[in-house]
Amino acid sequence: MAWQAYVGADIYTGTGEMVAGGTLLVQDGRVAAVGKRVDVPSGAAIIDLGGKTVVPGFVEAHCHAAVFSMGDASLELDMKGGRGEKSRQGPATPDFDFFYNFNPYHEHLQQALEGGVTTLMVRPGSGKVIGGLELVTKAAGRSREDMILKYPAGIKMAFGENPKRAFGVSRRQSPSTRMGVAATLRERLNDARNYMARQKAYERKLAEWEAAGRDPAQRPEPPAADLAMEPLVKLLRGELWAHIHVHRDDDITTILRIGDEFGFRYTLEHATSSFRVIEEIAARNVPCVVGPALVTRDKIECLDQGFATPGLLEKAGVKIAITTDHPVVPIDLLRLSASLAHREGLSAEGTLRAITLGAAEILGVADRVGSLEEGKDADFQVYDGWPFELRARLLQVYVGGELVYDLATHKEEWELHYPRLRARFG
Amino acid sequence: MFAITNTRIYTITHGVIPAGTVVVDGGRIVSVAPGGAPAGVPVLDAGGRYLFPGFIDAYTLLGVHEDANTDMGFDADEYPMISGPGLRVLDAVYPGDIAFRDAVAAGVTTVMASPGYVNVVGGLTAVIKTAGATVDDMLVKDKAALRVAVSGTPRFMFYFGPPPVDPRDRAQEAAIFEADLQRGREYLAKKASRPEDTEPDLHLEAIAAVLEGRIPVLARAPLNHDVSNILWLARKWGFRVLLEGLFEGHLVADEIAQSGAPAIVGPMLADRRAYSRYTSARTPLLLQRAGVKVALTTGHPTLAIQFLPVEAAYQVQQGMPEEDALRAITINPAEILGLGDRLGSIDAGKDADLVLWSGHPFDTASRVDVVYINGKEVYRRDGVDIGVTESGGAM
Numbered sequence: 124m125a126w127q128a129y130v131g132a133d134i135y136t137g138t139g140e141m142v143a144g145g146t147l148l149v150q151d152g153r154v155a156a157v158g159k160r161v162d163v164p165s166g167a168a169i170i171d172l173g174g175k176t177v178v179p180g181f182v183e184a185h186c187h188a189a190v191f192s193m194g195d196a197s198l199e200l201d202m203k204g205g206r207g208e209k210s211r212q213g214p215a216t217p218d219f220d221f222f223y224n225f226n227p228y229h230e231h232l233q234q235a236l237e238g239g240v241t242t243l244m245v246r247p248g249s250g251k252v253i254g255g256l257e258l259v260t261k262a263a264g265r266s267r268e269d270m271i272l273k274y275p276a277g278i279k280m281a282f283g284e285n286p287k288r289a290f291g292v293s294r295r296q297s298p299s300t301r302m303g304v305a306a307t308l309r310e311r312l313n314d315a316r317n318y319m320a321r322q323k324a325y326e327r328k329l330a331e332w333e334a335a336g337r338d339p340a341q342r343p344e345p346p347a348a349d350l351a352m353e354p355l356v357k358l359l360r361g362e363l364w365a366h367i368h369v370h371r372d373d374d375i376t377t378i379l380r381i382g383d384e385f386g387f388r389y390t391l392e393h394a395t396s397s398f399r400v401i402e403e404i405a406a407r408n409v410p411c412v413v414g415p416a417l418v419t420r421d422k423i424e425c426l427d428q429g430f431a432t433p434g435l436l437e438k439a440g441v442k443i444a445i446t447t448d449h450p451v452v453p454i455d456l457l458r459l460s461a462s463l464a465h466r467e468g469l470s471a472e473g474t475l476r477a478i479t480l481g482a483a484e485i486l487g488v489a490d491r492v493g494s495l496e497e498g499k500d501a502d503f504q505v506y507d508g509w510p511f512e513l514r515a516r517l518l519q520v521y522v523g524g525e526l527v528y529d530l531a532t533h534k535e536e537w538e539l540h541y542p543r544l545r546a547r548f549g
Numbered sequence: 550m551f552a553i554t555n556t557r558i559y560t561i562t563h564g565v566i567p568a569g570t571v572v573v574d575g576g577r578i579v580s581v582a583p584g585g586a587p588a589g590v591p592v593l594d595a596g597g598r599y600l601f602p603g604f605i606d607a608y609t610l611l612g613v614h615e616d617a618n619t620d621m622g623f624d625a626d627e628y629p630m631i632s633g634p635g636l637r638v639l640d641a642v643y644p645g646d647i648a649f650r651d652a653v654a655a656g657v658t659t660v661m662a663s664p665g666y667v668n669v670v671g672g673l674t675a676v677i678k679t680a681g682a683t684v685d686d687m688l689v690k691d692k693a694a695l696r697v698a699v700s701g702t703p704r705f706m707f708y709f710g711p712p713p714v715d716p717r718d719r720a721q722e723a724a725i726f727e728a729d730l731q732r733g734r735e736y737l738a739k740k741a742s743r744p745e746d747t748e749p750d751l752h753l754e755a756i757a758a759v760l761e762g763r764i765p766v767l768a769r770a771p772l773n774h775d776v777s778n779i780l781w782l783a784r785k786w787g788f789r790v791l792l793e794g795l796f797e798g799h800l801v802a803d804e805i806a807q808s809g810a811p812a813i814v815g816p817m818l819a820d821r822r823a824y825s826r827y828t829s830a831r832t833p834l835l836l837q838r839a840g841v842k843v844a845l846t847t848g849h850p851t852l853a854i855q856f857l858p859v860e861a862a863y864q865v866q867q868g869m870p871e872e873d874a875l876r877a878i879t880i881n882p883a884e885i886l887g888l889g890d891r892l893g894s895i896d897a898g899k900d901a902d903l904v905l906w907s908g909h910p911f912d913t914a915s916r917v918d919v920v921y922i923n924g925k926e927v928y929r930r931d932g933v934d935i936g937v938t939e940s941g942g943a944m
Contacts, residue, residue, distance in 0.1 A: 234822065417818060419648065419850035420617040426647075450820050459818070459859070462913050513862035513913050537800060537827035 126150050128163040131173030137479040137494030139472055149501040152523035157495050178510055179495050180241025180502030181457050182482035184412045184444035185392050188243055188454055189229035214290050214298055215311045217354040219255030221247050222274055227267045235262040236528045238455025239517050241502040242492045246279045249368035250289035252307040254279035259486050263522040272488045278354050281368035284424050305377050312385045315355035321346040358387045365389040370424040372399040379403055396427040398435040410442040410485045414460055415452040434468030444482035462511040474511050550574040551937050552586035556595035561879045561894040573901040576923035580897050593937045595905055602895050603658025603902030606857050607813045607882035608793045609849040611660050612642035625665035632725050635751035636672025638662050642684045648854055652679040653928045655855035656904035656917045659892055664696045666769040669725045671696035673755055676886050680927040694767035695759050699723050700775040730786050733757050765789035771824045773797040780808045796821050796828045802839035811842040811885040816852035834869045844882035862911040
């Protein structure tokens with residue numbers, strides 16, 4: 124049994140509580156206890172963090188990290204789901220599976236750790252109405268199996284300009300309008316319903332056949348299997364969530380309409396103009412993953428972009444997370460993005476929550492990460508002040524109780540490759 | 550004439566005045582002093598707010614790469630021309646670009662608007678204020694620099710029409726630029742020896758201005774060899790350089806310092822690693838330590854213009870002294886643009902580009918409350934209710 128006791132820090136547990144000068148007790152990579160007075164077993168390593176601030180590792184709820192690199196054409200195609208048979212190239216590929224693209228040695232994960240991000244939702248891009256399957260991973264771990272927290276972790280979908288551009292403009296195919304985008308989703312959901320009905324009819328016939336004495340000549344034919352339908356079946360059964368890229372309020376109301384019609388669970392991703400239909404969103408308890416807002420408005424549908432949206436949603440009681448959409452905004456700037464949302468009205472507690480427990484809950488991984496509570500993974504960070512002060516510095520990051528980033532010893536890549544310059548600049 | 554009083558003044562050039570008064574007249578700063586307002590002058594009691602000079606971004610595509618209208622509102626690169634020294638950004642700046650409102654609301658009052666970096670020679674830049682009905686109202690300095698990009702721009706990424714796809718690499722780009730310089734040199738020689746036979750050439754006039762040292766080259770230089778290449782060309786042809794980008798600037802810090810060229814660095818808050826594995830979050834700091842004059846930039850739209858103060862705060866997070874970080878968005882860019890006598894600090898005689906902050910810009914909670922450009926109020930945050938009263942009393 125390996126025990127570590129981190130003592131003396133102000134510990135923000137992520138649940139809304141702050142323990143001033145508290146102790147975080149870690150056993151074998153998990154949180155054993157957090158509190159003002161914690162019984163530390165004899166033999167535990169004591170690490171003094173006096174005067175420091177400890178917060179849970181950050182959770183990035185929406186990004187495209189560790190799946191492609193600039194200049195790697197094969198991986199660029201992976202990102203867009205452009206490879207493989209013809210059926211994979213249409214506007215709806217629910218079984219396009221990002222699991223296979225995920226590279227646990229990718230430099231993006233190092234970048235994540237340098238920004239205190241210890242858990243990431245990795246998902247396909249937004250060119251397709253139905254983009255494919257997602258996964259949630261740790262930024263560090265012993266193996267890919269060990270790192271992946273949840274898979275499949277949902278289905279990526281997209282509304283608005285991106286699918287219009289990817290199909291209508293670029294390929295002169297449907298969908299080329301917002302009607303077409305909505306119809307694409309409705310058609311596939313309807314297909315999935317029909318698929319489920321065929322399956323059910325078969326099961327009924329099979330039961331009847333069994334009851335009637337199992338005459339081999341009368342055995343009913345099973346319906347044709349369709350791998351692309353399976354994720355949508357899980358969606359309609361409530362076993363998977365859809366995570367839907369959307370900016371404009373009219374697209375949001377379309378999603379709410381389709382959600383009401385088909386009955387499935389979903390989040391709004393980016394949710395730029397969500398504050399314009401805030402009551403409709405709140406009434407349905409739809410979580411919003413907001414951002415990125417550190418970039419310029421690169422599309423007309425992003426006109427409402429800004430850091431005020433998270434605060435407005437919080438006031439209406441909508442569950443939120445904040446995202447960098449890496450690589451749109453570098454993942455190590457998740458903390459800065461949250462700080463700027465705080466500047467524009469998000470509460471102090473809500474700011475931490477939006478990139479820790481709140482995000483973990485939205486992703487369905489709050490049993491493992493997002494807060495420092497007994498039994499959860501010991502994923503935490505050490506700062507020299509409140510993390511959402513612009514001047515505050517990240518000192519250390521731990522994943523599963525292991526130190527994975529330490530400012531004091533960290534070297535940027537150029538420093539490792541250019542000792543002559545390192546000697547000069549120190 | 551009016552006075553802003555009861556304010557903490559960050560002059561930039563001569564320290565902080567904890568409680569002082571700035572008197573403004575005719576769009577200029579008349580006086581800066583500790584204490585209260587002189588008698589007989591209308592007074593704005595700032596209620597203890599912090600007063601900073603308007604921030605300056607020395608390299609942006611503000612107004613030429615229109616926010617939210619990136620298709621028909623894109624006027625930053627006259628792509629088919631490849632080299633267009635006579636192009637003038639002033640002819641393409643749209644004052645209605647909503648990014649100007651973002652700039653003002655963040656306390657950014659002056660920018661250099663520039664062509665982009667798709668072309669080898671992009672055209673002539675202009676320094677402008679961020680508020681005004683027409684670009685001529687906003688203009689501070691026309692033909693402030695000649696935009697040059699010998700930096701291996703992957704042109705196919707920016708242009709989806711028919712080829713030309715050349716130039717493809719730095720060697721071809723350099724050859725195109727040097728051909729321009731050669732024509733410019735011949736043009737100058739002909740003008741000197743046979744002025745009556747020399748027909749004015751708009752493009753070669755711009756090259757000639759560079760060769761005569763009247764305007765500098767604004768050089769895109771993301772990687773270390775981009776820096777070395779343009780400094781080499783500058784020595785060879787004899788022109789001045791403003792370096793921009795510098796994601797690997799720290800690798801050639803000594804070379805830059807020796808050249809005397811200033812560095813417009815950033816944006817540090819964008820995806821630097823898409824350019825290079827050898828970037829550093831501390832590039833501006835390392836350049837400054839090597840003795841280079843550093844300005845921070847958003848490179849708008851690479852980073853949105855309103856985050857210029859956040860760029861500076863990020864450098865403080867990386868270990869840059871706070872005063873240096875402030876200078877990097879005020880007096881340094883002003884001096885780099887050749888406007889150190891007019892902009893970049895709170896000093897008598899300078900333009901009254903003044904920003905009242907609720908607190909220090911590097912504190913998360915601080916907001917921009919009121920912004921003046923040329924002594925005129927151009928922005929006020931909702932709910933800020935300070936105003937000018939008739940006259941102050943002597944203190």
